[in-house]
Amino acid sequence: MNDQISHQHAKTSSAARPLGDIRVLELGDQVSYAGRLLTLQGAEVTLVEPPEGFASRRQPPFLDNIPGPDRSLSFHYFNAGKRSVIIDRTKPEGRERLRAMLLSVDVVLDDRLQLEWQAGGLGYTDLRRENPGLIWCAVTGYGQSGPHSHYKSDDFIAMAAGGMMQLAGYDDAGPFAGPCDIAVKSAGAxxxxxxxxxxxxxxxxxxxxxxxxxxxxxxxxxxxxAPQFFDIKGTVRRRLTRPQRQAGIGYYPCADGYVMLYAAEAGVGTGWTRLIDWLVEARTPSAEQLKGKDWLTNSYKAKPESIELFAGIFDTFSKTQTKQSLFLEGQRRRIAITPVNSGADVCNDPHVKAVGAILAVSACGARPIKGPNVPVMMSATPFEVRSNAPALGESMDKPAYAERLPA
Amino acid sequence: MNNPAKLPLEGVRVIDLTWVGAGPFTTKILADFGAEVIKIESETRPDQLRRAEPLKGGGLEQSGYFANRNSNKKSVTLNIKMTEARDMILRLVEKADVIANSFSSGVMERLGLGYREISAHNPNIVYLSMPLTEPEGPYASYLGYGMNISALVGMTYIAAEPARHPLGTGTNYPDHLPNPLHAAFAVLSALRFVKQGGTGQEIVVPQITSTMSMFPESVLTYANNGEVLEPVGAQSWNAAPRAAYRCAGKDRWCAISVHDNAEFQALCDTMDRQDVATDPRYTTAAQRRKNAANLDADITHWTESRSAEDVERVLQAAGVRAAVVATAEDLVARDEHLKARQFWQYLDHPVMGRTIYHGIPAKFSDTPTQYRTPAPLLGQHTDELTGLAGIDAQHMARLKAAGALR
Known part of the structure; x- marks a missing residue:
C-alpha cells in the first residue's frame, strides 16, 4: 500500500485541488450530497438559503438533542466546508443579488423545475448568454420533462416510483423503504x-x-x-417472504442480534462449501445433510423448504454465538459474513477504530462533531473538509464572487 | 446542433480489471461518456457476472446482469497470472489514462501490478482500487458483497420495523450506487487534475467507509449523543403519514407522504373524510406519527378499493405526494413517464438478441446519453491488442502460443 495516501484533515492543506477553480451555488437542500463531494475536491460551495434557513437545519437528531439551526448533526456532516448566504427570493433586491451570483459562478446545484426559475427570469436559458460556461444541474423527483414532471416527490416517493421499495419489506406487510434518504443522496452523488x-x-x-x-x-x-428478469424471463421480482433470499444468503439471528450471510457458489458468490465445513466441524446437528449435491445449485437453495431447513440448522449453531464472533471466525474461513451493526457497534468496531474511520468532521462552537471519514482516499489530491458547517448566513460579509473574479 | 456532440471522455483510455458489481458499474459510467474501456478477463476466470441470472441461455454470453453492467466496453482476454500477460498490462498502461481494479487488498501487488510498478511505467496514470476496507487494519483481507457492507456500517440495522428482522434495501445497494459513484467521481477529478498539469495518483475506495460516509446517521447519533438510533419503520422526521398503502388488486400498493397540515387536509378532502381531518388524534405531525396505526387504517380503508394508479393520480392532482410502488413490470412496460423520457435502452447483442439496459438517469442538454454498443463477448477485442499495446503480429503469435491470451 502506498503510504503517501492521506486522509481528511491533512495536516498541511494540499494546494492541489482539482476543483480549486470552481465556484458552486447550492440553491436547495436536496442536493447537499452533490455539494459535499464537490467541496471535498476543492470547489467553493455556497448555500443560498432563505431567511429561515434550509429545512435540513431542522433535521434531527440534534447535538445533545437540543434543537437549533446550527445543531443538526446531519446538517453539519453534509455541509462542512461550505459557505452560507441568505437571499430572500421574494424581494426584488434578493432576486437581483441572486442573478449577479448566478452570472459569476461555474456550477449551480438545484432541486426545482426550471419553470419556477423561468417565471422570475432566472432560468438556465435566461442566464446562458451572459454566462455561457454555466453548468446548471437540477435534481427533481421525476425530471424536467415527461407527463409526471410536475408531480411532487420526496425520498420515500422516489423509492416507490423508482422500484426499490418493491424489493424490500415483510411478507405480511407492505413494501418498505427505510430512513437515511437513499434516493435523495444517490441522486446527489x-x-x-x-x-x-x-x-x-x-x-x-x-x-x-x-x-x-x-x-x-x-x-x-x-x-x-429486476428489469432484466422481467425482460428476459418475464418474472416480476418482489420483496422476500423470509429473512433470506436463498439458503446461505440473508439475515440470520444470533445471540445478540443478526448476521448478514452471503454464501453461494454458483453465479455470483463464494464460500458455501467452506460454510458447510464450518458447521460440520462445529458438530452442528444435521449439518452433514447440507453436503448433498443438490445444495450446490441456487435453484435448489432458493426453494422455501431448503431455506427453512438450512435456517433451522444454522440457527442452532448461530444462536449461541455473538455476531462479532461469527463475523471474525467466518471471515477467517473466507466466508462473506458480517454483523448487522447498530451505531454503537460501528463506533466500537476494532477496524473502524484502528483506521480512524470516525473523527471530527465539523464543530458546533467549541464542540467537535464526530462522524465518518471521507469516502475516498486519493494520494495526490486528498478529499478534504476545510471548514466547519456554516452558521446560517455567516458568509454574507465575505467577498462576493464577482469582486473576487480576475479582471 | 449541427455537428454531433463530442462525448466528454473521448480520448480517455481505461484498463479495466474490475469485476462483479461496483467496479464494472464505475467503468461503465466512464464508457458511457466516451472513454475507451478495455475489460481484461480470462477464459479460466471470466467475470462471475457472466454466469449470473437472469440468463437467456447457457454459456458465458447470456447474462442480463453482465450485459447491463458492461455496455460500451471492449473485452480482451489475458491470463494475468502469466508473466507475458502481466507485461502486456504494463504495455497497455503506457498508453492509458486509468487502470481500475476491484480485487481484495494486496492482489494487484502480488500480480506485480501494484501502484508502484504501474506508475513507474506511466506517472500520469490514475490508479483505482475498490477493496472492501482500508488496505490496512484488522479487516483488510475480509470479503463481502453489497448487503454485507450495508450491514457492517449501520444502514441495515435501522432499516426495519421495531422488533422484527432487518430488511435493508433487499438489494446489494452499495454496489449499485454509493461505491461506483464515489469511485467515478474520484477518477474524473483525478483526470481533471492531470489535464491541469498535475500528476497521476492512487485512488482507494474502501467500500465500507465509502458507504458509511454517505449514510452516517447511526454513527453521528452514537458518536455525538451516545445514543443508538433504533429502527422506526418508515416513519420520518418531516412527513406523517408516510407509508405504502394497500390498493385494489393482488399485492398492489401506493406510497403516500404528507409533509404538512395543508397537505393532510388535501388528503382528507380527497378521501372525503372530514372526520379524519378534524380528529384530535391527527392535529399535528407528531400526533399523526404517534397514532400512525389508526391513521394508516383510515387511509387504507380508502385506498384498498381503488387502483394504485388512481390513488397516485388523484392525490398528485390534489398536491399530495403519492406514487405507485412500482414493480419492474410497471417501470419497463407501463410507466408512461419513463417511456416519454426514453429511460430504458435496448441493445442488440450478437448472442442474446435485443435486451434491456438501465439508462442514464440524467439528460444533458449538450451530451448524448444513448448507448453505442452492447456488452462485449469474452475476448471479442483481443485481436486489437496489437494496436492497443503497440506490438507486432509475431509478438501476438508468441503470446497466443504461450497461452497468455486466454
Whole structure:
C-alpha cells in the first residue's frame, strides 16, 4: 500500500485541488450530497438559503438533542466546508443579488423545475448568454420533462416510483423503504458525477450545459436485475417472504442480534462449501445433510423448504454465538459474513477504530462533531473538509464572487 | 446542433480489471461518456457476472446482469497470472489514462501490478482500487458483497420495523450506487487534475467507509449523543403519514407522504373524510406519527378499493405526494413517464438478441446519453491488442502460443 495516501484533515492543506477553480451555488437542500463531494475536491460551495434557513437545519437528531439551526448533526456532516448566504427570493433586491451570483459562478446545484426559475427570469436559458460556461444541474423527483414532471416527490416517493421499495419489506406487510434518504443522496452523488462530466466537456468546449436528473431514474438504477428478469424471463421480482433470499444468503439471528450471510457458489458468490465445513466441524446437528449435491445449485437453495431447513440448522449453531464472533471466525474461513451493526457497534468496531474511520468532521462552537471519514482516499489530491458547517448566513460579509473574479 | 456532440471522455483510455458489481458499474459510467474501456478477463476466470441470472441461455454470453453492467466496453482476454500477460498490462498502461481494479487488498501487488510498478511505467496514470476496507487494519483481507457492507456500517440495522428482522434495501445497494459513484467521481477529478498539469495518483475506495460516509446517521447519533438510533419503520422526521398503502388488486400498493397540515387536509378532502381531518388524534405531525396505526387504517380503508394508479393520480392532482410502488413490470412496460423520457435502452447483442439496459438517469442538454454498443463477448477485442499495446503480429503469435491470451 502506498503510504503517501492521506486522509481528511491533512495536516498541511494540499494546494492541489482539482476543483480549486470552481465556484458552486447550492440553491436547495436536496442536493447537499452533490455539494459535499464537490467541496471535498476543492470547489467553493455556497448555500443560498432563505431567511429561515434550509429545512435540513431542522433535521434531527440534534447535538445533545437540543434543537437549533446550527445543531443538526446531519446538517453539519453534509455541509462542512461550505459557505452560507441568505437571499430572500421574494424581494426584488434578493432576486437581483441572486442573478449577479448566478452570472459569476461555474456550477449551480438545484432541486426545482426550471419553470419556477423561468417565471422570475432566472432560468438556465435566461442566464446562458451572459454566462455561457454555466453548468446548471437540477435534481427533481421525476425530471424536467415527461407527463409526471410536475408531480411532487420526496425520498420515500422516489423509492416507490423508482422500484426499490418493491424489493424490500415483510411478507405480511407492505413494501418498505427505510430512513437515511437513499434516493435523495444517490441522486446527489450522481449529480456530482454528472457535473464532473460536464466540467470535462467544458474544459474542451468552454461551454456549460443543463443537466436534468430524475430521482425516479436514479432509484431505478438501484433495482439490481429486476428489469432484466422481467425482460428476459418475464418474472416480476418482489420483496422476500423470509429473512433470506436463498439458503446461505440473508439475515440470520444470533445471540445478540443478526448476521448478514452471503454464501453461494454458483453465479455470483463464494464460500458455501467452506460454510458447510464450518458447521460440520462445529458438530452442528444435521449439518452433514447440507453436503448433498443438490445444495450446490441456487435453484435448489432458493426453494422455501431448503431455506427453512438450512435456517433451522444454522440457527442452532448461530444462536449461541455473538455476531462479532461469527463475523471474525467466518471471515477467517473466507466466508462473506458480517454483523448487522447498530451505531454503537460501528463506533466500537476494532477496524473502524484502528483506521480512524470516525473523527471530527465539523464543530458546533467549541464542540467537535464526530462522524465518518471521507469516502475516498486519493494520494495526490486528498478529499478534504476545510471548514466547519456554516452558521446560517455567516458568509454574507465575505467577498462576493464577482469582486473576487480576475479582471 | 449541427455537428454531433463530442462525448466528454473521448480520448480517455481505461484498463479495466474490475469485476462483479461496483467496479464494472464505475467503468461503465466512464464508457458511457466516451472513454475507451478495455475489460481484461480470462477464459479460466471470466467475470462471475457472466454466469449470473437472469440468463437467456447457457454459456458465458447470456447474462442480463453482465450485459447491463458492461455496455460500451471492449473485452480482451489475458491470463494475468502469466508473466507475458502481466507485461502486456504494463504495455497497455503506457498508453492509458486509468487502470481500475476491484480485487481484495494486496492482489494487484502480488500480480506485480501494484501502484508502484504501474506508475513507474506511466506517472500520469490514475490508479483505482475498490477493496472492501482500508488496505490496512484488522479487516483488510475480509470479503463481502453489497448487503454485507450495508450491514457492517449501520444502514441495515435501522432499516426495519421495531422488533422484527432487518430488511435493508433487499438489494446489494452499495454496489449499485454509493461505491461506483464515489469511485467515478474520484477518477474524473483525478483526470481533471492531470489535464491541469498535475500528476497521476492512487485512488482507494474502501467500500465500507465509502458507504458509511454517505449514510452516517447511526454513527453521528452514537458518536455525538451516545445514543443508538433504533429502527422506526418508515416513519420520518418531516412527513406523517408516510407509508405504502394497500390498493385494489393482488399485492398492489401506493406510497403516500404528507409533509404538512395543508397537505393532510388535501388528503382528507380527497378521501372525503372530514372526520379524519378534524380528529384530535391527527392535529399535528407528531400526533399523526404517534397514532400512525389508526391513521394508516383510515387511509387504507380508502385506498384498498381503488387502483394504485388512481390513488397516485388523484392525490398528485390534489398536491399530495403519492406514487405507485412500482414493480419492474410497471417501470419497463407501463410507466408512461419513463417511456416519454426514453429511460430504458435496448441493445442488440450478437448472442442474446435485443435486451434491456438501465439508462442514464440524467439528460444533458449538450451530451448524448444513448448507448453505442452492447456488452462485449469474452475476448471479442483481443485481436486489437496489437494496436492497443503497440506490438507486432509475431509478438501476438508468441503470446497466443504461450497461452497468455486466454
Amino acid at each position: 450522481f449529480a456530482a458525477v454528472a457535473v464532473m462530466l460536464a466540467l470535462h466537456g467544458r474544459d474542451a468546449s468552454r461551454k456549460g450545459q443543463f443537466i436534468d436528473i430524475s430521482m425516479q431514474e436514479v432509484v431505478a438504477l438501484g433495482t439490481e436485475t
